[in-house]
Amino acid sequence: MKFIKDDFLWGGATAASQVEGAYNEGGKTLTLLEMKPFLPIKNRKAIHFGGQTKEEMLDSIENKQNLHYPKRFGIDFYHRYKEDIALFKEAGMNIYRMSIAWSRIFPNGDDEKPNEAGIDFYRNVFEECKKAGIKVMVTMHHFDTPYEITKKYGGWTNRKVIDLFVKYAKTLFEEFDDVVDFWLPFNEINVAIWSTEVGLGVFESDFKSKNERDQAAYQGLHHQFIAQAKVIELGKKMCKLKTKFGCMVANITTYALDCNPINEIENLKSQQISRWFFYDVVAKGEYPTYIKRYFTENNINIIMENDDEKVLKNNTVDFISFSYYMSATVAVQGKDKASGNVSTGGKNPFLEATEWGWQIDPIGLRVSLNQMWDRYQKPLFISENGIGVLENLDSNNTVKDDYRIDYLGKHFEQINEAIKDGIDVFGYTMWTPIDVVSASTNEMSKRYGMIYVDYDDYHNGTGNRFKKKSFNWFQNFMKTKEF
Template sequence: MKFIKDDFLWGGATAASQIEGAYDAGGKTLTLLEMKPFLPIKDRTAIHFGGQTKEEMLESIENKKNLHYPKRFGIDFYHRYKEDIALFKEAGMNVYRMSIAWSRIFPNGDDKEPSKEGIAFYRNVLTECKKAGIKVMVTMHHFDTPYEITKKWGGWKNREVIDLFVRYAKVLFKEFDEMVDYWLPFNEINVAIWSTEVGLGVFESDFNSKSERNSAAYQGLHHQFVAQAKVIELGKKMCKLQTQFGCMVANITTYSLDCNPINEMENLKSQQISRWFFYDVVAKGEYPNYIKRNWKENDINVNIDEQDLKLLKNNTVDFISFSYYMSATVAVELSQKASGNVSMGGKNPFLKATEWGWQIDPIGLRITLNQMWDRYQKPLFIAENGIGVLETLNDQNTVEDNYRIEYLSEHFKQINEAIKDGVDVFGYTMWTPIDVVSASTNEMSKRYGMIYVDYDDYHNGTGNRFKKKSFEWFQNFMKTKEL
């Protein structure tokens, strides 16, 4: 079977906090993600976002307990980016989705001037990508609110952080406009609701009640919606005409566990609150009625003024990007649960799952693409998709990762089918082209990449890169487009 779209973008995605290391280079400050230590995982299928007390995170600044903080070291991309981008080119990637760390540009969030060292680093990375003939999609905020923003401003629950973020975006547009093809203001913006620490830079332990916590989460999310709209408005004025601006949502595709109307209704409500709401705001520019009812019934209070609504309506995204790793089931009463990217769901008896309990559902990607195209009629981009596995190098210094080849191949086939269905999907970046520190569990041993990085969970190892079998498979796919 041949992939039918010649101009499709194929590549990989990474996040600054999971690859760069050099956490204090050029005056860079810590983010909340870099304040979380690695702790041995007792249950891989549990949800691991958050879980630390405020006191534990504050103790991490001086590290008096001598714990290991993996995201402070990443895979040393800061020093090895040329080597890694050369490998991306060798694999055949024609697009790279990367993130820029806010705290590397404005270490304190509100500095008078941006960091020259930070700007120089990203200019070097982007220059290397352009030399390699690789298009670039940049995420401006990938779960890495600077701790200084949390300390001084209270994170995204404070409306003034909007202006700080727009100021940061202005510097990125000014410095890197000609080098970036696509901009995403926020990664998986809906994570704000599931983890205020990860999504908003707000300590979960600061809240005294569920109502207070949820009100702050949605208020912080609203501020991010407004910030995204302002960034799009600014970018349209500052950037070259062909530059595109998108969103990024952690997509949660679910099915009713059975055909019981009660469970069908439960799934509809789940999809509205966990999925469609976020797309509706950024793609249609409107808060849907169902979220207003949800807020009213759950004592959630969000301050939204008329100017915010006009801004959202007038600055919707050019394209929709999303992560898709798995699907789940929904019912009023679930007897068996399954893990997922940002939330738990129900088990599906027709699907296999990874060691982390994420259910593998390639057809679900085709369903997702059709649903979103029918609903929004905006170009679609799959920003994250991949499989995390425990892996070690064999005697030939490679990994025979046939399971990854199968996973990628089956998802590629379903993208092809969606295009035949008439869906306008223009690109795909796997998570990830190279092993990285896990966002949620802080593991190096949860490996997603086509390229093996020789570090363990405590960063013992050489850090050297080795090609897995999937690297050669993808390289061949890019040459032949045969599925």
């Protein structure tokens, strides 16, 4: 089968905290993610965000327990980016979605001037991409609020952080407008609700009750909504006309477990609260009526300034990007649960799942694309999609990952079908082109890439890169557009 869109963008996505390493080089400071150790996994199908107390995370600054902190080392992209980008080019990628570490640009969060060493590093990375003929999509905040902002301001629950973030964005526009093609202010912005540490830089153990936590989470989320809108407003003034600004949401497509009306309405409500709310705010520019009812019934009061609603309405996104890994079912009294990248859902008896319990549903991607196109009529970009698997190099220094080839091919087929449906979907970046440290479990052994990185969970190994079978498959796909 041949892919029908010639100008489609194909590539891969990574996050600074999962690839860069060099946590104490070039003036960089720690983020909360780099304060979480690797702990042996007892249950891979559990949700792993969180788990450490504030005290344990603070102890990690000096590593008093002599634990291993994988995100401080990543895959050493900081020193090996030329090698990696050369591999991306060899694979045929024509777009690379990556993130900038805020703490490399403003190590103290509120520095008067940006850190030149950080700016130089990213300039070098972007220039390397341009030499390779690879477009660049940049995420400004990928789960890595600098710890200094947590310590001084309490993270995103403090409205002052909006101004700090806009100043950071202004610096990025000034320095990199000529080499960045697409900007995403926040990665999976809805994660703020599921993990305040990951999404907002706020310690979960600081909250005394669920209501206090929910109030803080939605208030911090509101501040990120306003920050994103202000960044888009600023970018439209500062950047070249062809630069586009998007959102990124963790897309959780669900189905009612059966046709029982009580499960249908439960699924509708679940989709509204866990999914549509976030898209509605950034794409339509307003808080929907259903979330206002939810706030009232759950005693959540969002504090807004006078012009907040106007800022949101006037600065919606140019395009919608989202992650899609799996689908789930919803029922009022569902029995079996399935894991996911940010939350749990019900099991679907028609789907297979990974070792981490993520249900594989390529058709659900086409469903998602149709739903979003019908609802928003904005260009769509799939910014994360992939499969994590336990893998080891074979005697030929490769991995015969036919399961990944099958996974990617079936998802590509559904993108093709969505384009035939008339949907404006313009690009796809797999998670991820190269093995990285897992965001949730801190594992290296949960491997997503078509390039193998020789590190184990404790970073034993050479760090050398090896092409998997999927690398050659993708390379051939980019030449022939046949899958």
